[in-house]
Amino acid sequence: MPGTETGSGTETGSVSVGVRREWQRAELVAAWPQTDSARSLRFRVPGWAPQLPGQHCLVRLTAPDGYTAQRSYSIASTASTPELIEVVIERLADGEVSPHLHDVLAPGDAVEVRGPFGGHFIWSGGSPVALIGGGSGVAPLMAMLRCWRERDRPVPLRMVVSVRAPEQLWFAGEYGAETTVVYTRQAPPGWPRPPGRLDAPAISAALAGLPPETTAYVCGSHGFAEHASRLLVQTGWVPADIRIERFGPS
């Protein structure tokens, strides 16, 4: 794919090239709910290499007999809080890892993490962006939005968040005028757009005025990513300017 970012370092973070990232102890220092089924976890990781917005980490749990389970999670926090990383865990009823992270893990407990990883779905803050997130797909985009604000909004940025209902919106209260929230099933009272799937007029209106060199970052389930990326192509975006991260079953 043309136009991918490579390289081994910037002022705020790095892409792991050739150097192995080791498992590190991560102590839970804070936890709070995002929604009924999503929990934010803040870990302290001594010596953590600063992440770029959009990167992910692995979380590993180990049973007394040595059995392990690991999953990857996007990092929602920026490198402005050294050695502290925030991930948000959606609780999957039949999951192996997420119920433990929801129901058992308490402040003071430790897990192991590896990272940060990812060199494609990253944004260093220097170029115009359109961020399109569906449901839990807003997590890596929130790192980008937070980075943009910390840098005093250096470039054009727009964000579109698609969510079923207000009580399922992650990071509620953190969105500003740059963001359009599209409710697909149920909207708050008086919301200007009736509930409905993200469509071409909504995405065009939300992204109007961005310069031609803008890169779009789409994140969500496969179904959402497929739908949103098709809408972007329909509304004039070229595939080479669209980066996608699809959330698998983890």
Add this chain to the structure above:
Amino acid sequence: MGSITRGFTGRRQHAQDRLPPGQYDVGTGFPVLTAEVTPELEPDRWTFTVEGQVAATRTLTWAQVQTLPRSTFRGDIHCVTAWSKLGTSFTGVSLDDLLAETPPLPAATHVLAWSHTGYTTNLEVADVVGGRAWVVWEHDGNRLPAEHGGPVRLLVPHRYFWKSAKWIAGLRFLDHDEPGFWERNGYHLRGDPWREERYAGD
């Protein structure tokens, strides 16, 4: 062994010995994790090119590959994001048959596979010969859907699945290793699931 996580027992699976380290059985699902827009590529427009360190450059069409001996892989596939899909099948043609008329030259040590989207991934020549790699257009008896790489994808099941390039367009044989898309973005050059070679340096 890692540090024990308080209160974690885990869910061991029947097929645990069939799973490479760190993997879990995804069951009947087949997740899609592509980083690109899914292309609409009709079989009539699909081509497959063999070039570089080979006896002769050759481009085959959909109709031409259909005349080659059909071959089915049955077994397990492993995604670097930790899911494995056990007991699945893909049908197409083995790369041994595909390369029979244009075999790699002795100087060839590596291969860069590329897709009609521009995606690339690298492999060793030993990974794509000897009955270990295919190009496939059927999954479990059905036409391979576009989201899974249809009309035709590469299949290298003994490597993490990012090596099995979707929408495969060709193989370039090289006398050196050349990292592809994910390999330039922090992932391992070889990607052997049994050695858990997920990320650079693993």
